[in-house]
Amino acid sequence: MAIVNLEDLKPGMVLVSDAVLLNGRTLLRAGAELTDKNIKMFSSWGLTEANIEGIEETSVKSDAMQHLDDELLAQAELKVGEMFKFTNTEFPPITELYRICIREHAEKLVEASHNEMDG
Amino acid sequence: MKWTAEKLAAEVGAVCSLPTIYFRLNELVNDVHVSNKDVGALISEDAGLSVRLLRMVNSAFFGLPSSVDTITRAVTVIGTRQLNDLVLMTSVVDMFDGIPNEVANMELFWQHSIATGVSARVLANYHREPNVERFFVAGLLHDIGRLVIFQKLPEETTEILTLINEIEIPLYVAEKQVLGFDHTDVGRAMLDQWGLPEHLVTAVGGHHHPSALEEIDVDSAIVHVADVIANVLGMGWATEVYVPELDEAAWKRLDLPPSILSPAVEQIKRQYDDAIELIFSDKALNSSAA
Numbered sequence: 001m002a003i004v005n006l007e008d009l010k011p012g013m014v015l016v017s018d019a020v021l022l023n024g025r026t027l028l029r030a031g032a033e034l035t036d037k038n039i040k041m042f043s044s045w046g047l048t049e050a051n052i053e054g055i056e057e058t059s060v061k062s063d064a065m066q067h068l069d070d071e072l073l074a075q076a077e078l079k080v081g082e083m084f085k086f087t088n089t090e091f092p093p094i095t096e097l098y099r100i101c102i103r104e105h106a107e108k109l110v111e112a113s114h115n116e117m118d119g
Numbered sequence: 120m121k122w123t124a125e126k127l128a129a130e131v132g133a134v135c136s137l138p139t140i141y142f143r144l145n146e147l148v149n150d151v152h153v154s155n156k157d158v159g160a161l162i163s164e165d166a167g168l169s170v171r172l173l174r175m176v177n178s179a180f181f182g183l184p185s186s187v188d189t190i191t192r193a194v195t196v197i198g199t200r201q202l203n204d205l206v207l208m209t210s211v212v213d214m215f216d217g218i219p220n221e222v223a224n225m226e227l228f229w230q231h232s233i234a235t236g237v238s239a240r241v242l243a244n245y246h247r248e249p250n251v252e253r254f255f256v257a258g259l260l261h262d263i264g265r266l267v268i269f270q271k272l273p274e275e276t277t278e279i280l281t282l283i284n285e286i287e288i289p290l291y292v293a294e295k296q297v298l299g300f301d302h303t304d305v306g307r308a309m310l311d312q313w314g315l316p317e318h319l320v321t322a323v324g325g326h327h328h329p330s331a332l333e334e335i336d337v338d339s340a341i342v343h344v345a346d347v348i349a350n351v352l353g354m355g356w357a358t359e360v361y362v363p364e365l366d367e368a369a370w371k372r373l374d375l376p377p378s379i380l381s382p383a384v385e386q387i388k389r390q391y392d393d394a395i396e397l398i399f400s401d402k403a404l405n406s407s408a409a
Binding site for chain 1: 161184245247289308344348351352360361362363364365369370376377378379380381384
């Protein structure tokens with residue numbers, strides 16, 4: 001099981017624990033199999049994560065970045081690794097910011113390469 | 120002459136002060152017997168300020184469903200405390216505007232301040248704070264001590280910048296080595312000198328190492344995390360190439376799951392563009408009026 005971010009949730013995934021909002025309100029009980037409708041509802045209520053059965057942490061982490069080219073990703077990782085060298089990347093919010101930062105950089109690189117092709 | 124954070128603040132405070140309307144408004148807002156109408160009446164006395172506030176309230180940054188065309192209505196829709204914080208924001212815009220570009224790259228300084236303000240506003244929303252504008256203003260002001268140091272101590276500033284290039288240390292550590300105090304000390308002294316509310320003074324003074332505070336308050340914790348996020352997103356000038364260390368106690372104080380960061384960043388990016396437009400058009404309006 002692993003905590004999966006909203007953007008990586010997919011229909012068919014099974015909740016290990018209740019999906020609860022920051023204000024304590026429960027949206028869906030543990031054991032439920034997610035549907036498209038559930039995920040849309042999570043998004044409109046501002047739920048940001050869910051605890052999902054049978055998933056390894058690492059496999060989900062990279063999911064949102066799968067459409068990105070490996071070489072670009074490696075370039076972004078090099079730059080971002082340098083930026084984060086004074087932080088504790090084991091600390092969960094930093095791990096998450098590190099991931100976001102790589103995504104942002106890789107997306108910028110993709111944009112730049114498109115612009116180059118256009119120009 | 121040996122400088123201290125307080126001496127610097129006193130010197131700047133002597134030539135640069137907040138408009139009296141902010142303090143009169145502050146008094147009204149904290150008085151339970153005062154109605155929205157009284158607050159509206161006071162703001163309406165200042166025509167220039169009224170125009171600026173209405174423009175702000177109607178900007179994309181606030182995203183209100185219908186347009187607000189009178190100050191009385193703005194007070195009702197936005198709330199007196201929030202409006203008071205916006206008045207403070209216009210004063211800060213005016214003050215920063217007086218600093219020549221040679222002293223520091225003001226555009227980049229603005230961008231980092233705005234990015235931190237917006238990040239603080241978004242985090243405050245996740246933390247279910249009733250008045251998010253107060254966090255926006257705290258973020259906007261968090262590095263004001265740096266401006267004071269840049270402006271008053273140019274030689275020492277060069278020394279500090281050389282030091283961080285030679286040995287890789289965070290800027291505030293270099294400031295402490297050269298001056299004996301850092302920009303958070305100056306920021307705290309500056310806001311104190313201006314008589315700003317305690318929560319702002321603490322947040323600006325504690326934003327680099329909130330766990331050094333006896334008890335971490337929400338304002339310091341939010342501004343600290345917001346500053347880190349603004350650095351991660353590379354918005355504007357931060358002087359630091361590196362992402363500053365995230366204070367674990369500050370993050371824990373907010374009691375938020377790390378998974379809010381991804382949607383928060385999307386909101387920050389959107390609000391950042393709106394805030395930049397709002398503030399830069401407000402600056403332009405203000406300079407053309409002056």
